[in-house]
Amino acid sequence: MLIQGIRARIGNKLILPDHNLEISKGVNLVLGQNGAGKTTLLRSIIRAFYERGGLITRGYVPAEFSAPEIQVREVLVSGTRNNLASYAEYIQYFGLTNLLDRSFSSLSTGEKKLVLIAKALVEGDLVMMDEPTSGLDVKNQSKVMRTVTKLKSRKDFIIAVHDLNWLNQADRVILLKNGEIIWQSGPQELREDILEKLYEIRVKRVEIDEKTIFIFDL
Numbered sequence: 001m002l003i004q005g006i007r008a009r010i011g012n013k014l015i016l017p018d019h020n021l022e023i024s025k026g027v028n029l030v031l032g033q034n035g036a037g038k039t040t041l042l043r044s045i046i047r048a049f050y051e052r053g054g055l056i057t058r059g060y061v062p063a064e065f066s067a068p069e070i071q072v073r074e075v076l077v078s079g080t081r082n083n084l085a086s087y088a089e090y091i092q093y094f095g096l097t098n099l100l101d102r103s104f105s106s107l108s109t110g111e112k113k114l115v116l117i118a119k120a121l122v123e124g125d126l127v128m129m130d131e132p133t134s135g136l137d138v139k140n141q142s143k144v145m146r147t148v149t150k151l152k153s154r155k156d157f158i159i160a161v162h163d164l165n166w167l168n169q170a171d172r173v174i175l176l177k178n179g180e181i182i183w184q185s186g187p188q189e190l191r192e193d194i195l196e197k198l199y200e201i202r203v204k205r206v207e208i209d210e211k212t213i214f215i216f217d218l
């Protein structure tokens, strides 16, 4: 799928000018330094879909969000015609059952994130997630990654992350630097020097159990 003419302006600064973004089936990962424009890119994609209409339903997990004083059960169904039963699988899987009657604002950072991930996974055919695993413990990180891997044959994902472990789940990788897409291709094409240019640090590629892992080389 080609998303054309993505652009974003912040104040007087035009970032991401007229990008055409090729989104693959499955998991599209967006990587880049702090301030590179990842959140801006996700928001621009949402705006592009909104302006052009279309039939693709979208889910979005923002990196930062306000926490309303409403019950978790209301947060899950808000903005939809769903009833709570639609979310039952993920309520159970992410251990949210005992939180349903709590005020969303009273949840811990990780609990809030799991609620928003459950919501987006149910509601979107295209699921956009901004740092979905930051603030989650390793068990919940692995649950989120496993769920995305399980769902990627029937839903598409655009996921902005700092955690390079996500690369093993990726079907396409998009690298952003200073508001520009500097590289986009399949993860098998990714090399140490490309990530070194992106992050301006030394990176080592390690193969373990047929998985490729990129680590910092201090």
Ligand SMILES: Nc1ncnc2c1ncn2[C@@H]1O[C@H](COP(=O)(O)OP(=O)(O)OP(=O)(O)O)[C@@H](O)[C@H]1O
Residues within 6 Å of the ligand: 010, 011, 032, 033, 034, 035, 036, 037, 038, 039, 040, 041, 063
């Ligand atoms: N409202 C705003 N006013 C001024 N500058 C902004 C505004 N929103 C974002 N920016 C700037 O735009 C750039 C891109 O921000 P963005 O949030 O998209 O980065 P990011 O890649 O998601 O960063 P991070 O990894 O730190 O979350 C940054 O330099 C940021 O400071």
